[in-house]
Amino acid sequence: MFADQVNAFTQQFASSRKPQKHAGDLYRIVQGARETIREHNTRFNNEKVAVWECDVSIAVEAFRRGLHHESDLYKQLTMHPCHSFEAVQEKAAAAIRLEDDILARASMPSTPSISSTSAMEKSSRKQSTSKKYERYRPYGRGVNRVDNREENQQLHTLAEYGFTTSVGGILKALREMGDRVRWPRPPVEEQAWKKDSKKKCEFHRDIGHNTED
Template sequence: MTLFDGTTDHFDHVSQYKQKMITVTTIGHVKEACMCKGFGSTLSGPALRWLGSLLNRSISTFDDLVNAFTQQFASSRKPQKHAGDLYRIVQGANETIGEFNTRFNNEKVAVRECDVSTAVEAFRRGLHNDSDLYKLLTMHPCHSFEADQEKATSAIRLEEDMLARACIPSTLGISSTSAIEKSGRK
């Protein structure tokens, strides 16, 4: 578990700690004490100094500790992303569909609650208006984000193939005798 130093999201840290402690077998009446005593081993730097500065017997329960911890490190909490934030993600001028898809999905997983129609519509609206994928998703809307991603994966494959083929010199339009003649001149 990564040590908390006060610079990352305190809410995530408490959640990770609770998940780790669930796996530890303890007898019911000592569980609370173990949760409180073990918490300090997950802190470093300013967070550990803060814990050491608490007055003796000022914390009775793990909930008390979490409340005090939350008050102290409230400013380190990452702003919560909302489903509407997905509409601000747009494909850059020179960004491939694959790059946009990756960036969109990284942002989407940070949204705690997002209905399917919002994710599907935000993804479509974020694409370039002249892209074939935008046109396809507009003409044939998907009813699930998974279906949206299947169409995006197909478009990404096509885009990657076209880019790879653009790097291969074309011999179209050159007859085999012309190619032989040119190779003989070298």
């Protein structure tokens, strides 16, 4: 009667019993495409512990075959086979340290080399110098960005612009532009009584400087 109860209990819970793992099951543990050596090594060791009296030679070979064929650890274990699983773990630990260092360096912000830094500084100085002289060129757009004090420090005469028309034609073209272009004014005194009445400008319709200036 007791034997029948034992058999019934065994049949009822037979599906709940965990199957015993064998050393050959370790060959199923393959490193994933994006899995690091550290992750693969941890997963392999967890499965190996579950195998009762695991054969060393099988564990060594299963670990080697489970690695990526292009990894340096796989090449080392293939060229220099290990006869103990402890030796395999030593090489795996060295590969993990190298892998961690590479990942850490990849996550760090890149530092420009000395040569590239020097090139960047030269380029910056060149651009700064170019912008500096651009402001004082007759046709430079920078003349619209400087204030009156900088404009007054470097003025150009009408002859420097190389116009082939008369002063009257130039004044007509400038007036047609209207407020679309802000032209620099020659230096004048703030007080009206200090202006030279002998100098007249047809464009500004003011005294104190000549039209050519």
